[in-house]
Amino acid sequence: MTIEALGLEKRFGSFAALRGVDLKVEPGELLALLGPSGSGKTTLLRSIAGLETVDRGQILYEGIDADTISLRDRRVGFVFQHYALFRHMTIADNIAFGLKVRPRRERPPRAEINARVEQLLELVQLGGLGGRFPAQLSGGQRQRVALARALAIEPRVLLLDEPFGALDARVRKELRRWLRRLHEEIHVTTIFVTHDQDEAFELADRVVVMNDGKIEQIGSPAEIYDQPATEFVYEFLGGANRLPCHVEGGVALIAGTRLTTDLPRDFTGDAVAFVRPHEIGVARPNGHIDDVAQVRSILPIGPDARLDLEHVSGHIEALVPRESLDAAGIGVGSRCAVRIARARVFPTS
Amino acid sequence: MTLALDSVRRGQRAKVLPGFRLTLGITLAWLSAIVLVPMFALVSRAAGVGFDGMIASATDARVLASFRITFGASLIAATINLVFGTMLAWALVRWRFPGRRLLDGFVDLPFALPTAVAGIALTTLWAKRGMLGQIADGYGLQIAFAPPGIAIALVFIGLPFVVRTVQPVLEELEPEIEEAAATLGASRLQTIARVVLPELLPALLTGFALAFARAVGEYGSVIFIAGNRPGQTEIVPLLIVTKLEQYDYAGAAALAVLMLLVSFVMLLAINLLQRWAKKRHGN
Numbered sequence A: 001m002t003i004e005a006l007g008l009e010k011r012f013g014s015f016a017a018l019r020g021v022d023l024k025v026e027p028g029e030l031l032a033l034l035g036p037s038g039s040g041k042t043t044l045l046r047s048i049a050g051l052e053t054v055d056r057g058q059i060l061y062e063g064i065d066a067d068t069i070s071l072r073d074r075r076v077g078f079v080f081q082h083y084a085l086f087r088h089m090t091i092a093d094n095i096a097f098g099l100k101v102r103p104r105r106e107r108p109p110r111a112e113i114n115a116r117v118e119q120l121l122e123l124v125q126l127g128g129l130g131g132r133f134p135a136q137l138s139g140g141q142r143q144r145v146a147l148a149r150a151l152a153i154e155p156r157v158l159l160l161d162e163p164f165g166a167l168d169a170r171v172r173k174e175l176r177r178w179l180r181r182l183h184e185e186i187h188v189t190t191i192f193v194t195h196d197q198d199e200a201f202e203l204a205d206r207v208v209v210m211n212d213g214k215i216e217q218i219g220s221p222a223e224i225y226d227q228p229a230t231e232f233v234y235e236f237l238g239g240a241n242r243l244p245c246h247v248e249g250g251v252a253l254i255a256g257t258r259l260t261t262d263l264p265r266d267f268t269g270d271a272v273a274f275v276r277p278h279e280i281g282v283a284r285p286n287g288h289i290d291d292v293a294q295v296r297s298i299l300p301i302g303p304d305a306r307l308d309l310e311h312v313s314g315h316i317e318a319l320v321p322r323e324s325l326d327a328a329g330i331g332v333g334s335r336c337a338v339r340i341a342r343a344r345v346f347p348t349s
Numbered sequence B: 001m002t003l004a005l006d007s008v009r010r011g012q013r014a015k016v017l018p019g020f021r022l023t024l025g026i027t028l029a030w031l032s033a034i035v036l037v038p039m040f041a042l043v044s045r046a047a048g049v050g051f052d053g054m055i056a057s058a059t060d061a062r063v064l065a066s067f068r069i070t071f072g073a074s075l076i077a078a079t080i081n082l083v084f085g086t087m088l089a090w091a092l093v094r095w096r097f098p099g100r101r102l103l104d105g106f107v108d109l110p111f112a113l114p115t116a117v118a119g120i121a122l123t124t125l126w127a128k129r130g131m132l133g134q135i136a137d138g139y140g141l142q143i144a145f146a147p148p149g150i151a152i153a154l155v156f157i158g159l160p161f162v163v164r165t166v167q168p169v170l171e172e173l174e175p176e177i178e179e180a181a182a183t184l185g186a187s188r189l190q191t192i193a194r195v196v197l198p199e200l201l202p203a204l205l206t207g208f209a210l211a212f213a214r215a216v217g218e219y220g221s222v223i224f225i226a227g228n229r230p231g232q233t234e235i236v237p238l239l240i241v242t243k244l245e246q247y248d249y250a251g252a253a254a255l256a257v258l259m260l261l262v263s264f265v266m267l268l269a270i271n272l273l274q275r276w277a278k279k280r281h282g283n
Helices: A041-049 A091-100 A110-123 A139-152 A169-186 A197-203 A221-226 A231-237 A322-328 B002-009 B020-059 B061-094 B100-106 B115-126 B131-138 B147-172 B175-183 B188-217 B220-226 B236-245 B249-279
Strands: A003-012 A015-025 A030-034 A056-061 A076-079 A157-161 A189-194 A206-211 A214-219 A241-248 A251-254 A257-260 A269-275 A280-283 A292-301 A304-311 A314-321 A335-340 A344-347
Touching: A003 A041, A015 A041, A015 A056, A015 A214, A030 A041, A030 A197, A041 A076, A041 A157, A041 A189, A041 A206, A076 A139, A076 B175, A091 A110, A091 A139, A110 A139, A139 A157, A139 A169, A139 B175, A169 A197, A189 A197, A197 A221, A206 A221, A206 A231, A214 A221, A214 A231, A221 A231, A231 A269, A241 A314, A241 A344, A251 A269, A257 A335, A280 A314, A280 A322, A304 A322, A304 A335, A314 A322, B020 B061, B020 B249, B061 B100, B061 B147, B061 B188, B061 B236, B061 B249, B115 B131, B115 B147, B115 B220, B147 B188, B147 B220, B175 B188, B188 B249, B220 B236, B236 B249
Parallel strands: A030 A189, A030 A206, A076 A157, A157 A189
Antiparallel strands: A003 A015, A003 A056, A206 A214, A241 A251, A241 A269, A251 A257, A269 A344, A280 A335, A292 A304, A292 A335, A304 A314
């Protein structure tokens, strides 16, 4: 199902959770909403589900205003971070709930419900545990029950709110892979919320990076990683060096290296450059004083080495082949020239 | 190491959290002094009338009638409290309205008020000429000095028990489970009947049991509003007091023991129900 969000705005008291969000979700895709807490990603998800009403804007399901569709008819499979299982029901009854509460005319016969529950239990790899109660299962198993329960109503869209947030790292990784496979199998439009970029990049077809109630960037994991659209995305992804620099006529001077930026030709002023560690090289100093850094530490990582450099513009982290260090005769405490191969430059506002 | 071995040899494991014996000892001594010894005294006193005497007093028409009125009115009152107490707790937990805290404070009033005061106030209110009694009289209903009056007094004194047991459980109840039910297509009514109430069941049973137990033992408020006509609006505690005033100590004790037995059986039943309900939560 295609889902569109148009100009969504939502306030909680004085806090603006959504400040004009536009988004189009393609049928069958697996979309991640990624952002820090308070960025509005959960509010967006809950608004799409109909659990939250927006102050302004519209949500369209297949082009139809979702406000005109009741929660029951939306057929949204929602999975909560803390599972929200019904404690007094067995696993089988939990999964069957969505079918059993249907009006009598639409309710499948009992035998059919039971067969469907068995099938879903197999799908989430919990065959034979239908008679247990939620308290008797582990966190990972409970989350799979929650997923099976959501799938029972044959949802047109599956919405997951930090689905693995409450689980430990190992189980989280396992479930992630399993969810990816499941999605390939059933191909239902899926949106999930996470603050973990590894999770978003590993699972999703497209990632929506959110900050402060707005969308910063939408793109495939590769696009987001290779071309972070904003300063925020760079900061949020982490790992990149943030170097203040000066731009003159569209050309930036970053730690002694002159680089043509994609800023307008006539731009002149202060800016900030983001440089990833592997985009930095080191060489023997050649006389200039301002491009020389001091090596504070060297940490070998496989064939590469991570260098901690002390430069006038700040602290720089570089990742270079160890061979190049030996070739240039660079060791801890020695001075070296910094060579920047690539950088993204944003003017300082 | 040697110490640990020693304690193993003595047939006990060294406990990480000490104080088991001390706390158990204090608990048992306290429980004995406060509850068990008086109970024992009561039973030994009742033994004075002998088994036949017990049977005789148990089958006496006036006694039977008073048992019917005490337990009947208590059951009705506890049931009413169960329904309205739960609704009150729901309103206090779920909604934010002006005066909520004040209302919350009022719930405890029946705890604090001397029950005789409550009895007099309720009697004035529900007597034929009273504010509410007038209205009831218009429909030909007698409240004060009749069984409904007894039930009203018992509803008053039992209300806080249901509210105060259900309230914390409702507060703990995640709104997510209701949202989950809604996204799965359940109507509001289905959500309450199939999801919320079953979650509350253990607390509801506890509240009911407490309100019921309190109602069975109530004396002060009831004697003012009941009218105390033998065989019609006479409660067991009053009958016991009457016997005491006639210096029939053994008879009074026999009645008390009977009352104790009936109460014990009913509370035991509720407790078993509760255990069953809790088991369904997988605890």
